[in-house]
Amino acid sequence: MNLDIFLSLFSLMLLSLAVFLLSKKLNFPYTVLLVIAGSLLVPLSQIEFFHFITSFELTPELLFFVFLPILIFESAYNMNVRSVTENIYSIGLLAVVGLLISTLFIGIVGHYLFGLAGFAVPILALLLFGAIISSTDPVAVLALFKEYGAPQRLTLIFEGESLFNDATGFAAFLVVLDLMIHGFTGTDSIMSALGSFLIMLVGGFLFGLFMGFLFSKLIEAVKGYEHLEITLTLLVAHFTFIFSEVISEHLVIAGQQIRLSSIIATLIASMVIGNFGRYKMSPPVEEYMEKFWSYFAFVTNSLVFILMGLLFVDLAIDMNVALLPILLAIAVVVIGRAVSVYPLLWLLNKTGKEEPIPRNWMHLLAWGSLRGSLAVIMVLLIPDDLTIPGWNFTISVKQFVAAVTIGSIYFTLLIKATTIGKVMHMLGIDALTPEEEVGYHKSKAQIYDESMLKLDELLETRYLNEQQHQTLQQRYQRLHDGACLHCKDAIGASSDLIENMLRIYALGVEKGALKEVYQRGEINEKVYKKILNMLSIQTDRVGRGHKQVKSVNEHFPIDTLERFVLLVSRLAFWQDHSFKAEELYLYYRTLNKIIAKVIESLDEIGNSGLSDVFDDRIALVKLQALYQGLNVNTRKKMENLIRNNTELLNQLNQKAAEKSLNAVQLETLVKLHKNEIITSKLFIMLNHEHTEQKNAD
Structure with missing residues (x-):
């Protein structure tokens, strides 16, 4: 029997690879094909030779304690805290307030809608369904967002909402399930439910912070031992998740059981590792981490979605009974999502707390809300014998909720997921920005320019003869000239666009040079993070059409997470985190190095293929003047430090x-x-x- 389980597991992994290749060939969403493939495996398993294929089952424990922490960590690890805090109002409104509105809408409006259709479904059952189906699945839709070219900020908002509303949705699910099990007693039940909900979120947040910083320190302690560093990142997600559940099972204060949200705890811990702990890692490990977790997430997603197809068939009930309730559920879920998106974002735009969210983004947020693995986990966690007053159907509460949930998931996967690309195109969301269009043609010009240099090298080494070289040279010269012409057409008469592209190029050079300095061990984590934060702020400013710097002496604030870390460290350990003379010298010396690298790169532009694209001398001279000014200012500060700390300089x-x-x-x-x-x-x-x-x- 154990052999059948392993054979099933590896067969499913092999099948998922075939499905992935098929999805690329058909240009069809991978996750959707996986669910379809999983559904088709059930009749295949009836053949004796393939009977083993269903031996590996998607149990609640496997999903909850093994797969879910991996998916949370992989997404949260790469989320930038500064970007999240800049969009915290939109993410918070959608993830918390929006989810609660959707849950209540599905429960209350669904109750009356089902009643009109002749199905007297108790409101608690529909509230439970609302809590399950209102949380969006980041796995199913983010790949589509990136593939079809959704704007970076829109992708961030959706990813942030999807991750945080997983925690909100699961907390709401547990609260409603507790009401169903213990009964509703009026105001006391409402207040108790609200208190439990808030404790789950706040408690999970604080515990996640603690675990994130604890494991960051552990990673710092084993720095240099690459296998240990990687293992600790693998452990942080699962330890945080499982410890949260253990605490929730055993922590009782004043006779009240205290539950922590294991999902939000894991999410916060993963974000701390990604934004704070990653700088404690050895440079080779930090570079490898993204590939390592991307692979784990790919395998996990593949297994989850293909097993979901198997599970859906096993949970299926008589469609003659369930078809109308499923259609009603789909309708109320779609309307509930719209109700939880449009009013909240409209109000947010009115307050001016964040950059306005365009109406076409709201349309996509409302339509692109796919459901997936977490909804299945919550369905599986419903007790088989759960019953409530007023339930008069032949099927159980769990069977009803499972049927409408599966129907809604199939609708989002088969209808919404397959139309997201067309919806994005129809709304104009996939259109290239002016900077992206210039970057597209500029990149092609650079590629062809490098190709021609390679052709010259091949001729010199006699890998090509004169005729072959001439033929290929003419071909790539035409392609290069065409790309430059298209680039100039895209730029038009906009000198600002050329200047912004040059600024983005210069900042990219700075970031690359900074990473090299850090990897060589010339600067410590504090100096590296301060300069990187400064460059990130400048990049964001340029992307929004603002000034790169306000003055050569501008002070750039540290990010929110770093401020929190410094505050806790000062209060708990009385540590002074101000820059010492040694660190300040390294800071200015590094700035001087990367600024000099930019000046050198800007000087070389005239002798490279870029001169055919960036032929606006005014924009180039303006940027050169800025960096020359920054260089002079940095050198002055560095020389002042040298004069006052001669011995220190020699040591450094x-x-x-x-x-x-x-x-x-x-x-x-x-x-x-x-x-x-x-x-x-x-x-x-x-x-x-x-x-x-x-x-x-």
């Missing part, structure tokens, strides 16, 4: 030289081993000696 230069030498030695050693010039045994010995020498120094 000595340390910097030692770190550079260590980096060169390790790089040489790795290259020798990679090229098989030395054996693995020698590599281990020399690497051990290098590490010991480094620690001794």
Whole structure:
């Protein structure tokens, strides 16, 4: 029997790969095809040879304690706290207030709608369904958003809502389920439910912060041991999730059981790791993490959605009985989503708390709300013998909720998911911005320019003869000239557009140079984060059409999470986190390095393929003047520090030289081993000696 389970698991993984390739060939949503494939496996399993295929089952425990933490961590790890806080009103309104409005709408309006259709469904049953179906699934729709080119801010709002409303929805589900089990007693029940709901969210938030910072410190403690760092990131999601559940089971205060939201705790812990803990990791691990978790999420998503198809068939009931309730449920869910989106975002736009959300974005947020794995988990958690006063149907409450939930999920996957691309195009959301259109043609021009340089190299090394070289050169020259012409047409007479593109290019050069400096160990985490935060703020400003800097002496504030960390550290440990002379010197020296890199890159533009695109000398000179001014200002501050701290400077230069030498030695050693010039045994010995020498120094 165990052999059948493993054979089923690996067969499903193999099948998911085939489905993925088919989805690319058909240009059809991957997750939708997985659910369809899973549904088709049930009749296939009736054949004796394929009977093993259904041995691996999607249990509530597997979904809840294994798969869900992985999906939460993968999404939350890459969410930027500063971007979330900038859009916190829209995300918060949709994730909390919007979900509660949708739940109440489905429960109350659905109760009357079902009654008019001849189905006297108690309001509590529909409130339970509302809590289950109101939370949107980020997995099912985000891939589609990115594939069809949704704006970055819209994608962030939807992803933030999807992650946070998972926590809100599950908390609401537990509250309603508790009311159904213990009965509704009027005002006391309402107040108790509201209190439990708030405790779940606030408690989960605080516990998530604690676990996130705890594991960040653990990662810092094992820095340099790459396998341990990766393992700790794997553990943080599951430990946070499971500990939250353990606390919820055993924590009782004043006779009241205290429940924490395991979903929001895991979400917050994952965001802390992604925005704070990632800087504690070794540079190679930090670069590898995104690929590592992307792979885990891909495998998990594939298994979840293909097993959902299997599960849906197993949970199916007589469609002659369930068809009309399913259609009514779909209608009330669609209207409930609209009611929870349009009024809230309209009011938010009126307050001016955030940049206005366009109406076509509201349309997509209302339509693109797919449902998925969490809804299935909540259905599976409903007790089989659950009953409530006024339930007079032959099917159980769980069967009814399962039927309308599955029907709604199928509707979102088969109808909404397959039409998102067309809806986005119809609303004009997938249209390129002026900057994107210029970037598209500019990138093509650069690609063709590099191709022509490669052709010259191939001719010199005699891999191509003169005739082949000339033919290909002419071809790519035509493509290059065409891309430049299209780019100039896209730019038109807008010097501001050229200037913004140049600024984005320059900031990209700065970020790349900064990452290299940090990876070489020349600066610490504090200096790196301060400069990176400054560059991110400037990039956002340029993207919104604002000034890159207000003055050469402008002070850039640290992000929200960093301010919180510093506040807690000061209060708890009385630590002074102001920049010391050593760190300030490193800060200015690094700024000087990356600014010099930009100045060098801007000077080279005239001699590269970019000159055919950015031929506005005024914009180029203006940006060069800005960076020259920043460079002069930075050098002045650095020279003031040098005059006042001569001995310190000598020490820093000595340390910097030692770190550079260590980096060169390790790089040489790795290259020798990679090229098989030395054996693995020698590599281990020399690497051990290098590490010991480094620690001794």
